[in-house]
Amino acid sequence: MRPAELNEAAMTEAAEPNGSTRRSKGRPRKSDVAAPSLSKILNLVRAGEATTRQEIERASELGRAIVTDRLNTLTALGLVDESELGVASGGRAPRLVRFNKDAGLVLVATLDQTALGVALSDLSGKLLTEHHEALDLSAPAQETLDRLEGLFEWILEKSARSEMVWGIGISVPSPVQAPSGGLLSNSPPILPSWDGTPYVERLIQTFRAPVWLRSSVETMAMGEFHEGEASVNETMLLVKVGKRIGAGLVVDGQLYRGAKGAAGLIGQLPVTSDGRTGPLELLAGSDTIAQEGRAAAMDGESPYLADILARGGDITSIDVGQAAQAGDSTAMEIVSRSGRLIGHVVATLANMLNPSKIVLSGSIAQTNDILLAAVREVVYGESHPMVTRDLSISASRLGSSAGLVGGAAVVVESLFDPDWLRSWITTGSPLSSPQFEKVLDLTMSAIELVEEGESDVPISLGAKPAGPRKTDLKSREADT
């Protein structure tokens, strides 16, 4: 039975106890009427806020008959499961209502200047498998896209799961000028070398699933928030220190993206160090740390770094961080100076935003405690006592996994966003929603235009998208 047929049967059974499928002119379809309550119940169950029918009735303020009816529908659609019994508190043990996190799969990728990460997650956002490898993002976009698709195919094949991919989350090393809501059907500009490459269209057509894009600091912030045992109403600031320095902000569990998706571009803020004034990332980023480390190695000021140089190695910012951790005084001063400059900017943000948690991320922050100590010293020294009373400042433990965990969280939250959820819940899958069907048509048309050479923009498509995966909706329908 196709999902659409299943839905129709389930809705009919649920909404019309007498079996009638007739409806009078002008009356809304029963499925349309049920969508808000179905969405409400599913999200209560998904968030763990209600786990029995009684709890759902209380939390949703819906009547028993409606709750029973909607749960039957959600069960028929494969979105919840009531097979498990809870603990009895006097009478019969209640049936536990569980969200079926295995109803679909989520593909996630993080693209940064030197590495590519991919992961597969379930609908709770839990990563099932992940893989990271070195990659030069300055290579042609086509090459990177081929590699990304190849790894997505590998991870799906390796998982041996037959569920459909419900969404794809991609993290990119630049702000994403795309609205938070709605579905993407074209490729926003992310990197100059990617202009004209219909990467979103191609991913949608290859994997037959919607795509969400976010910047790397946004996904990292979401990842740290979700994996870091933070409570839902916390405010968390993530500062990524690398060649570029950026910040991501999660307010009450929601990513704050700003008017144009450009919130957190703190790397350009001017700071002054040793009489020099310049952008934060220029004076405190990993390039400067590496450069100063190299100079200290050549001058012999840092025995640790001089030893690396003598053995024929180049000095990277990670080497300087490791030297600082090992107690090399020159390296400690280089990293501390960077930490103090970052600390001044972070203190300003902390006083403005009053976060409960600040997380420092990026390899330089993770290889040593010196940068963290310097940031802490300045933030505590320059902030109002109320701001720092319960403030936690820590280094990321997730590393590059943060972007993958956060990317999965972005997809899951978008899939179950109440506005969009209402539009697909009665079909049982976002892939059969009318909006996504439209996205499929639009992206296919865009690709056909490219193939026919009629596109207005110089789009490079590269390899023709492969046929639909065996696990996608259309293939499955054809099989049955």
Place this chain on the structure above:
Amino acid sequence: MTGAPDKIISGLGPHGERAAAPSRITLSDADIAAARNRNFSVAVVIHTLNSDWSRQSMAGIVGTLEECGARVEEVVDCNFDANSQIEALDRLSREQVDAVVSIPVANSAVAEAHRNVARTGKRLILLDNVPTGLLPGRDYTSLVSADNFGLGLIGAECLSQHVAEGGQVGILTYGIDFFATNEREIAFARWMKANRPDLSVQTRRFTSLETTGQTTEDLIEEFPDLAGLFVVWDIPAMEAIRVLDRRKAEVPVSTVDLGREVAIDLAGEGRTVGIAAQQPYAQGVAVAQTAILSLLGVPVPGWTALPGVSVTRSNVVESYRMVWNTDAPTQILPGSQGALSR
């Protein structure tokens, strides 16, 4: 005390981290003296004791721990079984050991049992694999592994020289989600795509050693013109080679781990044409060093990786001595019959 020399590591860690060099976890005389005063106890939970790799890793672990005055309380052989591993880890979580060294034999199935070890305050040093979702510093202390991505690249390069243009090559890989074998498989395919786009790569997965032979049979049936085969470690590689021998299929094979049997096959001009060797003894030393340093309260890297060694017929004798810390068996010495007796 130093382990393997620092060389370039090709792969990234399970969380995308860059590898720390083995020199980062060197033990000083002061560290060894401090450890001897503390009488640490360590347990080892290993996937199997029935391989050359395991025996050498254990030799590195036990030797280094003994030098530091630490007791090896127990060595558990899980025989690749997730339930045995869970049972052992649950029991060790309740016992008085300071650190546990473990090779997770599966992914999510054994994740919680490993988490529980760290929750009890014990140091947990992982070897070769990290279940998805476990984090260094929170769920485990450190991972020590070979540069498995680099091993896959070596395996591809070795095999490529023996495959004519336009052929089909097979990857025989492990069906279980395991960091080390995933990396080897991905790296092999990536190297081939980048350097030998003329070859088509077919991947087949075996879920246990017992099914390796059948998986190889199926692969040959499906692709009778197979021109090369990469197997993700040596024991299944030898199973595959036995199938190829039986079917008289002249297919060159490359693999990972310089086990005794596959080394003899390589030296004796059998089907093995190249091996990407790990350094199990040095890896064992690195594991023990990491455990001791973490027990002494010294920060240790989240991931320490050891580079692979490319082994061909021309350097198999020296490589064997270097990797195994022992003389090469007579069968691989020049002039011996080796695998020619096939």
